Amino acid sequence: MRGNRLNQILTAMDSEQYALTVGTAAGEPLTSAFEKRRVVHAGVRGKPLLPGNWQSTWQSLLKQKVKPEQRVAYIHIPFCRQRCLYCGFFQNYSNEEMETLYIDSLVKELQLSKGSSYLDSGPVNAVFIGGGTPSTLAPQNVSRLLGAIQDCLPLANDYELTLEGRINDLVPAKIEAWLAHGVNRVSIGVQSFDTGVRRAVGRMDDTETILAKLELLSGYNQATVIIDLMYGLPHQTSEVWANDIRLLKLAAIDGLDLYQLNIYPNSALQQAITAGKLPPAATTAEQAEMFALAEANLSAGIFSRLSNCHWGKTTRERSLYNTLTKAGHNVIPFGAGAGGNVGGVTMFLHRNMAAYIKSIEEGHKPVAAMALQPDGSELHNMVVGQLERGYLSLPVLARHYGAVVWELEALLDIWESRGLITRRADLVRLTVAGQFWHMNITQSVLECLHALLDGVHSVEVEPIAAQG
Ligand code: SF4
Missing domain, CATH: 3.80.30.20 (tm_1862 like domain)
Known part of the structure; x- marks a missing residue:
């Protein structure tokens, strides 16, 4: 039955991790579905390059x-x-x-x-x-x-x-x-x-x-x-x-x-x-x-x-x-403190002004950190892109990335019963409460996919974007 493996994973979590991942049933979903917002951007950390x-x-x-x-x-x-x-x-x-x-x-x-x-x-x-x-x-x-x-x-x-x-x-x-x-x-x-x-x-x-x-x-x-x-x-x-x-x-x-x-x-x-x-x-x-x-x-x-x-x-x-x-398209970064991803490589440029200018003077790209995007980042991008727009299409995800996607159903059943999502013909839609908590939901979906994919990559929080 769909979701059995994920049920086992959720059951094995301690109560703190379970509440972080699934949320809580107490109170109104809009105000109380999770204890707090976990992340501002859900993300996948890759393998650092030397x-x-x-x-x-x-x-x-x-x-x-x-x-x-x-x-x-x-x-x-x-x-x-x-x-x-x-x-x-x-x-x-x-x-x-x-x-x-x-x-x-x-x-x-x-x-x-x-x-x-x-x-x-x-x-x-x-x-x-x-x-x-x-x-x-x-x-x-x-x-x-x-x-x-x-x-x-x-x-x-x-x-x-x-x-x-x-x-x-x-x-x-x-x-x-x-x-x-x-x-x-x-x-x-x-x-x-x-x-x-x-x-x-x-x-x-x-x-x-x-x-x-x-x-x-x-x-x-x-x-x-x-x-x-x-x-x-x-x-x-x-x-x-x-x-x-x-x-x-x-x-x-x-x-x-x-x-x-x-x-x-x-x-x-x-x-x-x-x-x-x-x-x-x-x-x-x-x-x-x-x-x-x-x-x-x-x-x-x-x-x-x-x-x-x-x-x-x-x-x-x-x-x-x-x-x-x-949606995960290439972002070419320029400037001190910029970040981006090009051809499967994530990079951040020097924030320090002196280091940035010196690197340019030497004719270099002013890179301060670089990592290979991990296997599975395309699935990650599609999940993030869909949830950002308030939905998750399981058939579309499964067509690209296989049956593992259907195993999310154990989690989706809980969120549906708590009023965070609605489901119709395998199309998941976020309710207004789900939209407010969408970053928690996205992070949890990524972590569950990671667990289901059995440690192919690790899911970690990326830096929070500035609001100018
Ligand atoms: S929030 Fe204010 S201080 Fe921060 S980057 Fe934007 S304008 Fe500058």
Whole structure:
């Protein structure tokens, strides 16, 4: 019978591991299905390569021709003008002299790959310039970077080129430099429209300014405008959150991403709350209610769902970079602190500015860590990609990866009985509670597949992505 082996594996777990994997039956599934969120990104760790092999591996990857499938590039800008209280990923304060030196190196890094068989054997479908705060770059520096991207990367005819930024940087001189050099999607970290909530965590602009700046950017009618909103911040009561959602409908945007606040241990936010300078942030159960309120409003309104946490407001929003990344397509990394995967090799580039610049000066790819993706990563990618969009198709997974997939049924039966999923003709759909807990569900599915595949690879947590 399907699921017998997994039943044995689940039964053999101690109570703590069982609760982590399966969750708990007590309470409402939305607020209590799991004790807490386990991971921000579910991931599979590969086999590390020794440093002595990194450059030769990169060179041999560049000599490969790729199959005609989609791929993307990630470009990291590790500068911010201010440090947000909740951020765990701040690298450097903005400084135009340092920025100029950095862009010199970044342009050179792009040029070092230009014309390679790997890059020339197919188009790059999407580029994401993230950070940090890429919008802090001075117009002349961002123009040089964008020129190098256009020069060195074979962009597809219908490419998506996203630049991440802050409201404060939405001024004509910067916007016009972005648009003149091919940026066609701008992602702005709004986090909350509420002036008090924003200022408490280091974001300075007020509600009226946010709406006016989004109107300004949208008025150029040349780029898709996306915003990030965060839920669970100090002072962000349910009334404030309801108003955030109301303002989403009025704002001049094409789409939005919702993020659950994570409080990193020893972060400035944690310290401010502990010292009583800020009220406590929302509990996980309160965050779940906030997610459900947003989901109900957005699903009933003019928004279309692109993934568990991403909605389009107009048809302009494609979210191509995120979709291709989540589905496991190649991500070519550039810049200090960038990460990616190329031809079955995962890599992270130096975060340290001096080490990054030195490596480029020596003509090297500035690799700080490299690993071979393990067997089974294609299955992992398909599971992550499907659950990210709120479903799991067992027949499709089984067609690609065999009967082991059907053995997940023991786990799915439990989650169905607890209201986290529904099932119809072998198509699993996440309920709203399942969508809130989708990262726990994804991690558990990966771990169970790992156990069923009998130790072919190990499943471990990857670094949490920055929210700029
Ligand atoms: S949240 Fe974004 S803008 Fe704020 S400090 Fe962190 S990286 Fe910079």
